[in-house]
Amino acid sequence: MVSVIMPKEKTCPPIRHGVKFCAAPSPRAALGSQSGNPALTFAQSAAPTAQCHDADEATIRQTQGPYFKPSSPQRADLVEPETKARLVEINGQVLTRSCRPVERALVDLWHADDRREYDNAGFRYRGHLFTDGEGRYRFRTIQPALYPGRTRHYHIKVQAPERPVLTTQLYFPDEPANRRDGLFRRDLAMRITEAPDGLAARFDFVLDMR
Ligand SMILES: [Fe+2]
Numbered sequence: 001m002v003s004v005i006m007p008k009e010k011t012c013p014p015i016r017h018g019v020k021f022c023a024a025p026s027p028r029a030a031l032g033s034q035s036g037n038p039a040l041t042f043a044q045s046a047a048p049t050a051q052c053h054d055a056d057e058a059t060i061r062q063t064q065g066p067y068f069k070p071s072s073p074q075r076a077d078l079v080e081p082e083t084k085a086r087l088v089e090i091n092g093q094v095l096t097r098s099c100r101p102v103e104r105a106l107v108d109l110w111h112a113d114d115r116r117e118y119d120n121a122g123f124r125y126r127g128h129l130f131t132d133g134e135g136r137y138r139f140r141t142i143q144p145a146l147y148p149g150r151t152r153h154y155h156i157k158v159q160a161p162e163r164p165v166l167t168t169q170l171y172f173p174d175e176p177a178n179r180r181d182g183l184f185r186r187d188l189a190m191r192i193t194e195a196p197d198g199l200a201a202r203f204d205f206v207l208d209m210r
Helices: 027-031 177-178
Strands: 087-096 104-111 128-129 136-142 155-160 164-173 191-195 198-202 205-207
Touching: 104 136, 128 177, 164 205
Parallel strands: 087 198, 087 205
Antiparallel strands: 087 136, 104 128, 104 155, 155 164, 191 198
């Protein structure tokens, strides 16, 4: 399905799979996950350097749009075998406003595929993980396609244990369609570098906690 409707903010999605993702339960309870191990299945690159300053503003919130699904699989690698899309490794840290790393924060990612479609029947290009002891997360996925009405973007939720959920979106800084998308915010643009097999995208989340 091609999305042409500007999504509206919803504070609570309908209950599906028996759980909501809008209160502040533990990450595992929120997603019905059985395992808490955030083991990554691909090579770790150099340790990231946080771009954090004491008393930084928290990462801004954005609408979750119409295609969020709770209970995504716990996995860091979302790449489907048949894809010809550009690969993107999204990594960074989850930090407090005083730059402390947030361990075991839930990071849930979902986005359109290379044919402009969200998988609303299954979980293609949907997954969640938990940050490590230094607040780091790392997903391997693809660059989503452009579709009418929106620039290229990822949807993401971040939640420290027992804390409220931050829902937002991430953008590519040099995407020409950014100028035509009223939701685009420069503050939510990832830092992009070329990598051997695609793009490396860096974004640090700052949660509204000390
Ligand atoms: Fe979207």
